[in-house]
Amino acid sequence: MAGGGGDLGGGKSARRGKKGKRKAKKRLGFRLDMTPLVDITFLLLTFFMLTTSMITPQTMEMNVPPEIDEPVEVKESELLTIRIREDGIIFANMAKDNPEKFTLKTLQKYVADKNVALQNRCIVVLKSSPNASYGLVVSVLDALNAAEPEILQGLKAAGINERKRKFTVSPFDKVEDEERIKGL
Amino acid sequence: MLKIKKKRLGFVLDMTPLVDITFLLLTFFMFTAKFKSDSENQQKVEIKRPRTTVDTAKLAERDLVIIKVGVDSVLKDTAYYVSMINEQDIINLRRAMTTLKFPGVDEKSVSYKVMDTVQLAQIIEQARLVNPRASFAIDADKRLRYEWIETAIDEMRKKKATTFNFVTEKKM
Incomplete structure (x- = not known):
């Protein structure tokens, strides 16, 4: 944190002479508040987690002999x-x-x-x-x-x-x- | 007390790994989520599937005729609900059923409620004509009397559909 801040300051002073041609250096210690993003992400995550059903139906295969008119004789x-x-x-x-x-x-x-x-x-x-x-x-x-x-x-x-x-x-x-x- | 409070004043926790994992999970659940289709949404039949231990085969996702047998939660009557999976089959079956003047068919029907054996035989025949490669699956409530399933098996047998599936759930 402290190092970043120092770096940012140094960058600013060095650029002063060039009249701000490159803006990339301004972003060095850049911090975005992630809280709303994380809030929404968690909300969506919970929603999807609760709505998905993990149990997929399984099947039991059955084979029955076709219908034939004459009965088959078995022992x-x-x-x-x-x-x-x-x-x-x-x-x-x-x-x-x-x-x-x-x-x-x-x-x-x-x-x-x-x-x-x-x-x-x-x-x-x-x-x-x-x-x-x-x-x-x-x-x-x-x-x-x-x-x-x-x-x-x-x-x-x-x-x-x-x-x-x-x-x-x-x-x-x-x-x-x-x-x-x-x-x- | 006061000391601890002061220590936490400028406290910043690095949330990046947390957010990474959260996003990962979110994408996973988003892609695997399967939403109910229209036909599932239409009916109010709840089916408690029988539980089995040894089957491992998953239900096919194409070329399938599903015969659901369940009790309507509003009307309290048992009926067969026949539906097909493939888009083209749904359209063809609807056309065939309209020609047959099947009761309760309109431009949006996907699943057909069948009450008696004659109608069941009719719809199984049509389904066989629409897609001869389609296999049958019986999805019935485990509390039902076996008679309902026996009738369905007999009708399928008469239409030469001798291989079919029972939809089950894995016993935990």
Whole structure:
């Protein structure tokens, strides 16, 4: 500060003889009051910070088989059926076994185990009651997706490097499906 | 007390680094800010997206048909809101919908409120015709009954749109 001031003074005295031809030296100790600028900048900054939403939506990709007239025949022994009851309880079973209650965590483990055991041949069918909440259905799909890395690992250990995922959603049959998970 | 006050009398703090950083942040937020489009502004539907852990794919920004399913906060009814993203698609879809005499279509409509299955099938077909490459995304409220989504999936399946996306949010 003091040095700048001294310099400014020296400059002035030296220029006096030249009659102010160069104005640049006058700016040597120049100070602009930045306060209003900073005020406005902070205001804008807070505005933009508060209005931007950093959470961008993500997507979960789904593939469903196209609608075909004739039903595809599958081996029932390789069929893993997941049913979601309207009260939000998840049931799963292989083939003709009796459906059992599952939570999202245990379902993930179950699906992974079955897929590894059947070595890519397992077909997962999701049947959800129309009255179940969409959020729960997505959670189940999420659990199925989360099981994928585990399945890949299991298959690799069994010497298979390929993963063919067989998954479909199928309508919840009012009579048949309801009957199977009734009272459980 | 008096001594300290006197010491601060001519106190000047160098604000330059502060201002530098502030400007930097300001420019960053200004460039990344995304403002709501007209279609988002028009509707009063609030959607609570389901939260998932494993998806990492971001929603495409072009070639997209969005089917929103949500509850109108004023009328308290559930409906589908179908809209497209590309500028040209919006115009073409509007033209197609006007020709079909779809209820509630005017020169400014971007999003179409659909109440029943027949209309939903119609609009999905039109959207497929307008842009065959467009993929579908279902953006639904997690509290809704699955029936709403099942109906939409069935209609898309009938129109050979078998790959689609569920819009979700990352679980923290």
